[in-house]
Amino acid sequence: MTESLVVFIALNAIFAFSFYAVLVAGQLSLGQAGFAAVGGFTAAALAPEPRDAGELPTLLLAIVVGMVVGALAAVVLGLPTMHLRGVFLAIATLGFAEAVRILLINAEWTGGANGMSVPKIVTPAIAWVCLALVAYWFWRQGPSSYGRALAAIREDELAARAMGIDVGRHRLSAFVTAGAVAGLYGVLWAFYVRLLAPEDFAFGTAIDGLVMAVVGGSTTWLGPLLGSGFLTAVPEVQRALGVEAGWVRPFVASLLLLLVIVFLPGGLGSLIPRVRVRVPKDGAGAEGGGRLVERPRTAEGEAVVRVRGGNKDYGGVHAVRDVDLDVASGEVVGLIGPNGAGKTTLVNMISGVVPPSSGSFEVLGTTPGRTAVHKVAQAGVSRTFQHSKLFPRLSALENVLVGAHVVSRPTFLRRLLWLPGARRDEQDVVAHAARCLDRVGLADRAGEDASSLSYGDQRRLEIARALASGPSLLILDEPAAGMNHVEADSLSELIGSLAREGLTILLIEHNVGMVMKTCDRIVVLNFGEVIATGTPAEIIEDPAVIEAYLGGDDAGPARETEEVR
């Protein structure tokens, strides 16, 4: 085991962490080689001579410069590209990295292809200390409210928005973290290998970093280290085993890569058991929650939703037409109508998920459509989706914790410093989430992955998640769909008890019995228009409603485009 191998494992792991930083938020970026390059080159150019300043101060200064420059580059690249997703983001960032490389090759001060000579300062100890700090950062980040928000964005961006998470800001901050960490890598690399050449930050370097991060796995903070250890050591091990130099080595290395990816979903990190948030023993019952963020409450009778002339066109199809709707605080309003009547589109517009084509929408002082989804959610709107949009790879409890995002205090920075307040806040939020789970009867399922729950349990989990934010307006989109009688009955009891607590509820439901039982007022939609409004008793007598329903579900236009997928 040579010194350089020890150093390269640490350096590669740091580079892999810069990919991990965005992978945890579900972003695929290949720009890290570019960040590392600008960070490394700027730092090497600006750093003083170690003779004058001493080795360690020189390196520290270079690290600061490199990380700041890397982070700035990430901001510059991030602002125009944050709206891109998946492969598009990967290619845009790749284009950036290539552009950086070409600029560096053509610049005078970098020495072109011949590179820049840099004093060697980094030792194995320095490299591993830096790695430890980076790893520590991500270890503390994971279970913080910030880390959970990133995981939620990775799992389902829209649902994350609807939970009040500012997706743009979170994605950008993940990106900037990646930039800073990549900048650190660039500096360490420069001050270890003695010669800094643009070549060191080519496409292949970015791919190597991504491969290490993915092979290591993005579900545990140890992943990048595992990935780096594995991929950096493979050539060494082959050499030590006496595998002949030549084609066999890259072949075996590629084969191992393929095997790990195919047979170890989640990468090497999946071999390590995942630590999950647990409910404290006395959690569910205990009083507390005093440390949760207070949310404004609406006064009884105050207008919560006010829609005037709401319209939504989908390429000429009017999903919603001239709808007026008022919901006052404390009311339970049922929204019914045949399939394709525009119910879901209407609540999508009310929660800000879909912008209206025209009309005025006012919800809790926000104007959905113009106000960002997460701001509408922060104002107190919480919802479930017609087709469950849970965070499948998070546990039931973690799902609810994400739901509690807007009421939990940020804990990441305090977690970094091990401040006791962070722990208390975490416990309070967990206890609060556990109470929400208990309320829907899922207390004993807290540790299970959302994706492994039964359909009915998933629907209830979504309600728990929506409740966790302590909303003023709760929108339930067909919560009883797929439930059996017993489940539906307990659901309608739950809704009743929520209403008694003064929560405003907007309920879409096909189970007319349930709507009749729970709602104060019912609005009936057909072909995107309101055809009737009134108390349950009035609605049941209304000829237009009878016509719409007897005219048949089938007559409704099959406009499933309105569904939230």
Place this chain on the structure above:
Amino acid sequence: MNTTLKMLAGTGALALVLTACGGGDGGGDSGGDGGELVGSGSGDSCTIDSPVPVGAVVSLTGAAASYGESQRKGLELAAEKLAENEGVTYDLKIEDDATDPKQGITVFEDLTKDRSVIIGPTLSNTAFQAQPIAQEAGVPVLAISNTADGITAQGDYIFRDSLTEAQVIPQTVEVAKEHFGLEKVVVMYSNDDAFTESGYKVFDQALQDQGVEILDTLTFSKADTDFRALLTEAKGQDPDAVVVSGLIEAAIPLVTQARELGIDVPIIGGNGFNNPKLMSDSGEAAEGVVVGAAWNSASEGDLNKAFLADFEEKYDGQPDQFAAQAYTGMFVVDAAVRANCSGEPDDIRDGLTTIKDLDTVLGTFSINADRDAEHQAVVQIVEDGSFKPLN
């Protein structure tokens, strides 16, 4: 079944990581200890009991693999030849740096543990990154293909048998100018490669010194193979010659495409063009290409003729300059070992400084006070499908 496979893959991966941590030390017991590497006698009569451990780091895979492969052939052929001599035997270990500086550094560090001298690496950038390790460990290095400035300035254990661009190119420009009466040229080079970029700088300087006008300087990437846009641009300038600092990968497509586009003026290249593939793969198009280089493949010297024949016999193909310089490298090391009749690193280092007027396939070869090589460079022109000396 799926779980079993998972387990297998998992344990395999872990085992690899573990062996990586545990292994490595295995090769640590140095062959350099004891007095076995110090022999008796001197020069041809020198006898050393143990084989002298020689390490070589070349790029056998990755982007520079074709050069590394040539070097491997040259080194192995030389080792075979040297084994025929009495007294001193060599244990040659050739390692691959995969054209990756990380692996170059690691391999160098590995080899400094049990090798008395290291040959390589293939690329100049890797040389700057890896050779200081040997310098610090006190193991002499003989570079066999690095042409960049400052390689040997890294320390007193760093030598090379490859001529720098500055030793080859000015002469090439001078001869070519005289021969073709050059007045104005277009220069092309790949600007993302250290070898070709440093070659370009020397070309540029030499052309200015000779008073040849540079109409335009065009750059390409070493991965490029389609040069038509650049060549069309060059053709529009109506130059007397096109001067190219590029590697053989670029040379073949560049030369053939130039002729297709009707550029019939001479094309002048550097060390990178000194490769028999230029003629075999470019055919007619290669005619009239001028190559300034460190190795005269057409030399009538006995050593060179024997080298060509041996190489042809062993590998069924012709050697290029990389092979010739690698081949010479082993013989230079042999001369250095025999000079003090010792295979100890420090003695080899001292021996290398004394090399003077050694007869090699590159010609009469000396190592100067800067630890750089000195021998006759050559300017060749392709005629009837083979290199002919132009000077």
Place this chain on the structure above:
Amino acid sequence: MQQLLNGLFLGSLYALFAIGFTLVFGILDRLNLAHPAVFAAAAFVGIELVAVGGLSIWVALPLVALVGAVLGLIIERVAFRPLKGRPDAHFAGLISSIGLGGMVIALLLWRYGPDTRRFPIEAFPTQTFEVLGARVTVLQAALLVISVVLMAGLTWLVARTRLGRAMRAVAENPRAATVLGINVDRVTATTFALSSALGAVAGALFAMNVNSAQLGMGSAIELKGLAVIIVGGMGSLPGALVGGLVLGLAEVFAVQYIGSSWRDLVAFGLLFLLLVVRPQGLFGSRRVREV
């Protein structure tokens, strides 16, 4: 004029290469990064068929396409199908195809060695002729025709045939396609075979066009291919064609008017700008994916 033609030839090869990328992306939403390895493999196999097997290039080309198709089937089976339904399939597919691509390149290194190779000089006509003052080789003209015919054929296939309809259905919604009785696995495999066959032909043609085949030729064109599919619009066939031509011409004219050092910067700048302004590309339709 010469530059225009240079750009046209270059662009049509970019397009042919990129179509393979875009075809797979269109149907699976995944990038197949083993595609560049197929590109290189095809060139080397083609050279062996012609140089050693003594075949005419017109016989060798279909064989190369066949080899490509087989490679495509292997890629699909080994690197993509096992990942089906995994939540991280997006990233995992990238990595598994990189791994498989690396294996292919290693095998090429073993079989053919690291040196550059080329199609034998006498394998194809070398005479040049003049078009409007620009020199064109017969080969180049042939390459252009082949590229255009292949692309037109593919467009027809996707738009008009049963297979094409099945492909589009799978691209739209795999689950719904299954319900309609389409064998999704088979359609996916066929798509891979087609895409790799095109990539293979592109590789062989490219090697002929530049008189050189190298192990790294695939990775050299990979970035260009990615740029092309973005410029043209992911999953759009005419987009890939136009994107290829735009890129080829942009490169050529960047050399002429801006300077050769900035050529690749122009390509990536173009790409970047387009992504920011019009992420769906010139021809891509913004997927009507409701929220």
